[in-house]
Amino acid sequence: MLKKITILYSSQIYRAIIPLIFVPYTIGILGAENYGLVSFFTMLIGLIGILDAGIGSAFIKIVSTNRFNQYSFQKVISLFLKVFFIFLIIACIIIVSFYFSSDYIVIGWLKTSINYPEAIYCIKLIGIILSIMYLKSFVSSFINGMERQDILALWGIIYTTLFYCGSYLAIKNVSNDLYTFFKIILFVSILDFSIISFIWILLVFFNIKLTKKKINETTQFDKIADEFSLLKIAKFSLQLSGLSIIWIIATQIDKVVLSKYLILEEYANYQIAAQLATTISIFTVPLTQFLLPRLSVLYKDKNEKEFLRIYNISLFVFVALLSPIIPYFFLFGDDIISLWIRSDLLGANINGYAKWLIAAALIAGIMNFVFIILYAQGKLKNHFYAYIIYSSLTIPLSVLIAKYYGAVISAKFVFIHSLLFMIFWGGYCVHKLMNKFINFFALIFGGVFILSTSIFYIFSNTKYITSVPILDLFIPPLINFFITLLIYFLVKRYIHLFFSKITLN
Template identity: 25%
Template sequence: MKKNIIANVIGKFWSALSGFLFIPLYIKFLGFESYSVISFTLIVAGVMAVLDAGLTATLSREFARKDQLIVEKFRVFKTLETCYFLIIIFTGIFIFFFSDFIAVKWLNLKIIDPERVSLFIKIIGFEAGFQMLFRFYMGGVLGFEQQIKANIFQVGWGMLRNGVVVLVIYFVPSLEMFFTWQLISTIIFTILMRFSILRILSGKYILGFKPTLEKEIFFKIGRFAGGMLLISLIASLNTQMDKLTISKLLDINILGYYTLAISIATGIYILVSPISIALLPRFTALYSKGEKENAKQLYKKINLFVSILLFSFMANIMFQGNKIIWIWTGNSDLAEKANIFLPILSFSFSMLALATIPYDIAIANGYTKLNNLLGILSLFLTLPGYWIATKLYGGIGSAYVFCLVQTMITLVYLYFINKKFLSLTLYELFIKNLLLPLIVCLAMAYGLTFIPNVFKDNRILTFLLIGIFTATTLFSGILIFVPFRELKNIFNLRKNNLSN
């Protein structure tokens, strides 16, 4: 598992780093309103991801099971792949016909022609379909616990799609070229990823595609996939509604500032993602073999470390946000406007990330009922809440609603997942694993702000100083809360029963 976690860390680190490196260049070569348009197209892709219908999670779970033959896994793959192609065709038609309405009636554009934006939406709708396929195939590779291979593809795709495009727009600075290049890059890597997963399943490369829909497969996985569909739908509404509301009610540049803050805050969520990706197949395998106590012990050892990791980065982002955005973009005015949202969003994404490992426990057991129930109940707050808060307080109102919802959902979710599958004491669950690490990390990060920044005009040295502050907070939390022998077990530095 250690190699898988390392591979996932590299993949997710690249995802975070590529955004950190390339977004300022997009703004420099294309202009800030163009970046705001790009940020809206990311919302379109995010909303379309709901049509994943839980099929990626279903495929990964089926491939991770130890009680299923490879022939059965291949049948599941073919049926789910056919479903994906049907979904992509449907969404492509839908986006094509509604792109004009979105560009003209929804967005508050000042400079860019709505007809051009309509074209961009059509392109991104098509590309989002291939993104879904790419992640579907990658989910299958991850289900086989081949994280190294999956992350090689992920990094390669990111370099071609998000990195090389900088050279393209340097010579041809237009959004048309930007979106077209991203589409071509995604198509190429989707085809390569399909070859890879078919090689794993059949031992050979298969070029053709034959539609296959087996009723027996639907009956077998339908309940889990249906639950995942509802989870995806609710998650899409809860995570995209704030940005959709801002794009409708406010100037599109406000969406750009908000999205910049989210780009940094999302890095907190990315921290736990590689650990989660490596753990899900392991939890699935343990529960499928009935080894519940081993799964519980693995959760206990990982979860405390995850809390310290998340809160260390979150606290320093909250207190150093203005400097971080300035280091990133080189624009102090942009940093000031985007930093308004960053402390709230960084806490929000920390709470969202805290639910990731318990979510793996639920998915490993095929349990989606709680996610759906909490998600549906939260809609009664988010649907009117975002609209009213944005109307009254602007973008900051949306940020507060997002934070409130994520905090409430995470705390309730932790309680019920623990009650059903883990049976930790409430002290272990909330005080030891959450509240105490949060207090220590906030206090440490706040105290470090009193150290004067003698490099205030140097972005690189200021970045290094903030990195030292974050590392100090992290290692202090680890030394306070995690015994050394448990820390070794987390990274599998010695053999134990859990690794076996």
């Protein structure tokens, strides 16, 4: 467990840091407006997940709970290949759609002065790249269900290096234009899909070979097959699909609308802020990849003690490490982004969006733990309906706010509605699912947040700590971390006592 989590986190940290390193260099070569088209492409990567419709996440659960029996596993493979064919058809539709709508996107949607033939060509390439990424994400869901996230993580390090380092070296040494940039991205995407598909073939082959050795009673097959074909699996997938679609729309709608009403250069600033907010995924993605299949199996096996132990420790570490990021960006965000982007004006501009989006991303990360426990217990139905009601209000309001009030108000609105949803719906869910959990969460989150805010406020009123600006920005969070760690060791007995009192309802 520790080895796998270490690999997942190392990969996620690397894959979050590398893009941030290359942002200022890529902007420096391509220019702010050309980078705006890259930002538009980044937004579309997040949006393309809507076409997955939650099917990939459903397969994680199906694969993880059926991979230990040869007969049921072969049924899963058969179903997977049928669904993959549907995904292949959709991927072709994506390519055709971008090909024929490229003129409208360049002229009717984006506010840009990029050379017309270059912009048209790049939009068509974007369609091909997105279709390949779409297929790759579906195949990856099967590998996640096999609980081989470590393999994906290790390959992800190589892929990220090729994606960002390769594109940067190409525009630096070959040609500093968008043609070259997107051609390299297309090549890397094809290679990525090929490697992921090869990993899938190997895992399927070795799992079938392994399960053949474990067959003792063939009389169990009919029972497993009947269980696998129950209508509840289809209903679960449908709930998850709807939830996934609505979630993607709700989280991407501000970026989609702003891409039309902001000039491309300003839109790039908003997307950079959004990219900073996605660094929260350093923690959420590996945890989700690990917890979804593991907790599903533990709940199925009725191992409540281990279920709660893993869940509570994961949430505790997440909250303790990440809660300080909100006050940090509100007090030091302008300086840290200016140092990174090498422009005081851009730093203040980007952090005007980033501090709100980062706070919203942390809240979404906490809400992800609510989703995880509902997913593991197969209780997504009410969550699905709640998210429909929530999104039916926030999506149209997000469109109107982005259109009439601009990017800063949009970022603030994302934070406000995320916070309200966590308080009311998230609080209700954990109250119903786990006894005494809210007390535990309020103690940890409130204590860490108040402590870190106090420490950062004191340092923010101290002009210089050292003569090195980067040290002045990194010393406060380091001190905050060590003080938090010290307090934990002083009171860990009471924290574990809180753990022991939490039970599933």
